[in-house]
Amino acid sequence: MSPALRARSPNIIDDIVKRPPPSPSDKAPPQKKLDVKSRPASEEPTPKAGSPITTLKEKSELKEVEKKESKPSKQDIIDMEVFNQIVELDDGDSSFVSAMVTEYLEQVDSTFNKMDQAMETKDLKEISQLGHFLKGSSAALGVKQVSSTCEKIQNTAKGTPTDKTIEEVISLLKRVKEEYGAAKIWLLESCPT
Numbered sequence: 036m037s038p039a040l041r042a043r044s045p046n047i048i049d050d051i052v053k054r055p056p057p058s059p060s061d062k063a064p065p066q067k068k069l070d071v072k073s074r075p076a077s078e079e080p081t082p083k084a085g086s087p088i089t090t091l092k093e094k095s096e097l098k099e100v101e102k103k104e105s106k107p108s109k110q111d112i113i114d115m116e117v118f119n120q121i122v123e124l125d126d127g128d129s130s131f132v133s134a135m136v137t138e139y140l141e142q143v144d145s146t147f148n149k150m151d152q153a154m155e156t157k158d159l160k161e162i163s164q165l166g167h168f169l170k171g172s173s174a175a176l177g178v179k180q181v182s183s184t185c186e187k188i189q190n191t192a193k194g195t196p197t198d199k200t201i202e203e204v205i206s207l208l209k210r211v212k213e214e215y216g217a218a219k220i221w222l223l224e225s226c227p228t
Contacts (some may be wrong), residue, residue: 043062045080048148083088086208088189111123111179111180112178112179112180112214112217112218112221113177113179113218113221114139114178114179115169115177117174117175117176117177118176121177122177123134129226130181132226133226135176136176136222136223136226138179139172139173139176139222140219140222142172143169143172143173143181143182143215143219144199146165147212147215148169149161149165150166150208151163151166151208154204154205154208157196157201159192159193159194159196159201159204160192160193161201162188162192162204162208163188163190163192163193164189166185166186166187166188166189166192167185167189167190169181169182169185169211170182170185170186170189173185173218175220176222177216178218178222180214180217180218181214181218184207184210184211184214185211186206187207188207188211191203191204191207224227
């Protein structure tokens with residue numbers, strides 16, 4: 036050992052060298068092995084998000100949980116502050132709001148058809164532009180969930196057209212159509228066209 040090292044920590048080194056090995060009584064007691072096969076079904080651990088799922092029962096239970104968790108509330112679907120501002124612009128007979136909702140619903144259906152056609156040819160540039168368009172019109176009416184997902188479509192589709200990018204865009208298109216379905220129901224119930 037160098038004299039410089041010994042000078043900095045003389046006692047620590049000596050203590051380590053002189054220390055006796057631990058006795059068996061100093062060791063921690065052995066852990067019990069769990070017998071997973073004898074565990075009752077009620078004590079089965081619930082799968083965590085991202086953990087591997089091994090049985091069909093676990094898969095179906097997780098899908099049910101995801102369905103319950105993913106059901107959006109009115110506040111998730113519509114930005115009521117924006118929507119109420121549009122209602123305030125109406126003259127009281129709700130014709131303005133009804134016309135806006137009708138136009139929006141037609142616009143979305145048409146845009147989704149164009150997106151599906153662009154997906155067939157993997158034209159991500161067109162999908163990005165359509166996502167941008169639909170993001171704006173959805174935000175203008177307060178359909179915030181659709182607007183948010185359209186922004187993700189716009190940004191994801193700007194990327195290089197790899198298999199991964201295409202899969203992400205397909206997944207986002209499926210998601211935005213489900214979100215639009217919930218928004219459409221709310222819009223039609225709130226202001227019949």
